Amino acid sequence: RKEVEQDPGPFNVPEGATVAFNCTYSNSASQSFFWYRQDCRKEPKLLMSVYSSGNEDGRFTAQLNRASQYISLLIRDSKLSDSATYLCVVNVAGNNRKLIWGLGTSLAVNP
Amino acid sequence: NAGVTQTPKFQVLKTGQSMTLQCAQDMNHNSMYWYRQDPGMGLRLIYYSASEGTTDKGEVPNGYNVSRLNKREFSLRLESAAPSQTSVYFCASSEAGNYGYTFGSGTRLTVV
Numbered sequence A: 001r002k003e004v005e006q007d008p009g010p011f012n013v014p015e016g017a018t019v020a021f022n023c024t025y026s027n028s029a030s031q032s033f034f035w036y037r038q039d040c041r042k043e044p045k046l047l048m049s050v051y052s053s054g055n056e057d058g059r060f061t062a063q064l065n066r067a068s069q070y071i072s073l074l075i076r077d078s079k080l081s082d083s084a085t086y087l088c089v090v091n092v093a094g095n096n097r098k099l100i101w102g103l104g105t106s107l108a109v110n111p
Numbered sequence B: 001n002a003g004v005t006q007t008p009k010f011q012v013l014k015t016g017q018s019m020t021l022q023c024a025q026d027m028n029h030n031s032m033y034w035y036r037q038d039p040g041m042g043l044r045l046i047y048y049s050a051s052e053g054t055t056d057k058g059e060v061p062n063g064y065n066v067s068r069l070n071k072r073e074f075s076l077r078l079e080s081a082a083p084s085q086t087s088v089y090f091c092a093s094s095e096a097g098n099y100g101y102t103f104g105s106g107t108r109l110t111v112v
Helices: none
Strands: A004-006 A011-014 A019-025 A033-038 A044-049 A055-057 A060-065 A070-075 A084-092 A095-101 A105-110 B004-007 B010-013 B019-025 B031-038 B042-049 B064-068 B074-078 B087-094 B107-111
Touching: A004 A084, A011 A019, A019 A084, A019 A105, A033 A060, A033 A070, A044 A055, A044 A060, A070 A084, A095 B042, B004 B087, B019 B031, B019 B087, B019 B107, B031 B064, B031 B074, B042 B064, B042 B074, B074 B087
Parallel strands: A011 A105, B010 B107
Antiparallel strands: A004 A019, A019 A070, A033 A044, A033 A084, A055 A060, A060 A070, A084 A095, A084 A105, B004 B019, B019 B074, B031 B042, B031 B087, B064 B074, B087 B107
16 A cells, blocks of 8 residues: 555546545554645645644645544635645654655646 | 745756756755655655754665755755656755645756
């Protein structure tokens, strides 16, 4: 099993749709979880950290399920500008400075 | 508000040539990182520096060396470039703890 797994997609959704991505991780001792977005040929940018109680930032909601070892990202009211690759990121257990990156889920929001 | 600055943005090398990728951050972060990103492989850590004066190997350190010149600067050197080192290289920095990384805009390196 890969350490961090994501459905590569692509997810094609119309503007205004709600879309959800899941990501599973293998090490139950991991403590830090993030979602990044990466536009084509650009650097990854932090979208949001994921906290145990779940957290929301505008149209984006992140949730963590430790028992099942997965994190999710929900995007409501999708915009054209949300089109990007979304990277799931988990820390190496015991080392907050070393992260394991998923390969990403591609999202295309269509007019 | 530069964040993380990487140079150069593009580079073509011949096999066996050497080069240094430069990275500087102005956010007073303690930790800095060098990653490479290849299709189908995702981001892989080459080296990192937890704080000024320390460096550690990441997942794929072979063929690379690093220098943490001071708190702001962290350089990556390819001593003898190989075609397998063709990739996009990203520098990043972070504060300690559960904080995300800030990335530079990347260096697209081709080794022919």
